[in-house]
Amino acid sequence: MLAARYYGPKDIRVEEVDKPVCKPSQVLVKIAYAGICGSDMHNYRKGMFMTYVPEIMGHEFSGTIVEVGEGVQELSTGLQVVGDPRVPCGQCQWCLEEQINLCPQLGFIGEVSPGCFAPYLLMDPAKLLIIPPEVPLLEVTMVEPLAVAVHIIRSSGLHTMQANETIGIIGAGPIGLLAMMTLKALCGVRTIMIDITPERLELAEKLGADKCLNSVTKMDENSVEAAIEAVGLGLTLQEAMRCLKPQGKLVMAGLYEEPSFLDPNPIVTKELRLIGINTYEKADLHEAVNLIKQGKVKVRQLITDIIPLQEIPRVFRDLDIKGKTSAKVVISMDKEY
Template identity: 30%
Template sequence: MKVFRFYAPGDVRLEDAPEPTAAAGEIKIRVRACSMCGTDVKISQAGHLRIRPPRVMGHEIAGEIVELGEGVEGWAVGDRVQVIAAIPCGECDYCTSGLMTICPNQVSMGYDFDGGFAPYMIVPPAVLKVDGLNRIPDGVGFAEASVAEPFACAINAQELIDVHDGDVVVVVGSGPIGCLHVRLARARGAKQVYLVELSRERLDLAAAVVQPDAAICSAETDPVEAVRALTDGRGVDVVITAAASGAAQEQALQMLAPRGRFSLFGGLPKDRPTITLDSNVVHYKELMLMGANGSSPAHNKQALALIADGSVPVSDLITHRLPLDQVAEGIDIVRQGTGIKVTIEP
């Protein structure tokens, strides 16, 4: 079979590999959809400290079971499943306290285990141990189910920052995760949701799909002033920065109303991880700043449920569905921002 593997920064290859078989405690699935995100671009260009090459990439995975290893119970050949990406250990103090997103022993599909840019892959026992293999609800397609993984990360962030009824929310960044944040905020009861994006082209593409209450191009107007104008000078209740931009994080503080909440969702480049924070703004306005790191197995289940009941549609966010031999082209689409969500269908 063909697989898409990472060897070194700038060295990614579509090549032949033997079809895997399920050992004891493992499940083999036929990959039906594996979506892409900005992390795939970063890995292909710069690698990752945790990846030991060669490694099959792809971590937003959905498929169907084709083989059960010895000792696996509760599953059957033909079951449609979604696989978590971030795998907590389930045993440390954080995990046993319900804080799986900050497990210090976390491993990941596509990093520590071969991922989903392949026709077949193995679900390791580590996933099954933490209930990280999820049944895809009836009526949800494989491509939609593969979006549950990034959607789960958005759920974690909005739970932490407590987006709720009546909130006015700004989402900075109009990529697929920004679009998911817009729709999730509405599903959680936000009164208004504004979308901010540097690129006019990307903003128009996303706004046409998710239809925010206001779309602000920060290359053309001061986003802080635009938000203040929209709120009669008050500011907003919540800002979520779904972009790897220090400038956006600094601007977010200026957009918030007193007692506002700020989700630092998008991480910054490792060589530029700091921002200038006016701590007096935080102090006098009594602002809350909250990080968000990935998702738990439970968040993945919530994501599938919200997709299934129509609370947060995702199918129209998938602008490109490509075969396995076009993974490299898909990575370029993500890098250039010419689509919203790219899904590989092996």
């Protein structure tokens, strides 16, 4: 089969690899769609989380079970599934308490083991969520990033925000947009989306943002009850501190490629509440499936590009050079590779 493998920074190759063989206690999933995530871009530029080279990239997928290994009782071929792509150590205090997003050794498929930028993927059956046949596989490719948005909201208590309160969301990428759409589905909070890309702001407006700004510096000082930083830059984090009201919540959902110098005084003087976000919990994945199934978060509108597997190296190059005009790029494995 063909697969997109990571060889080093800015070096992804689509090449022939062996189709995985289903062993006892495993299932083989035929991938329908795979999503390109922000963390894939971090890997592309810096190899931030890659453990092996070469490795098949990708951790967001939807597909159908085509083979079940010996001893697997609870699943059968033909079922539509999405997966929990996290690979925890399984031994630490947090793994044992089922808070695997806090596992210090946490990795992902596509980084520490083969990923889903290929037509077939072996999975641990316990890591699969069954999707009813009436739900389109293209839409549930968004379950994993939507689970991040759900986790941002649930673990920060943002779902209790009222119509007379405002949240600033910095970064109108998939995570920022999904957080905005989920907040709209769960509560009446007023949302301001901030991004430098006009295409993304246009999309944010179409998806229901109450206000859009093309620079975080245009945010008024002491104007929002909560802010989500979904970019991962010191500058935007500092600006978030500036526009938060005293005792406001600063939710940090971006990953930083570089260390940054900050003035932390606003955290002290305004008594800001700092909340870090790392991936999601199992319950967030289930809630994400339900939000899509019930049509409460219309994720299809976020998928701006659907590409074939062979296009992956070009698309990564474009996303890196031209900036992010697209929201979610999804790879279709429709054809038999």
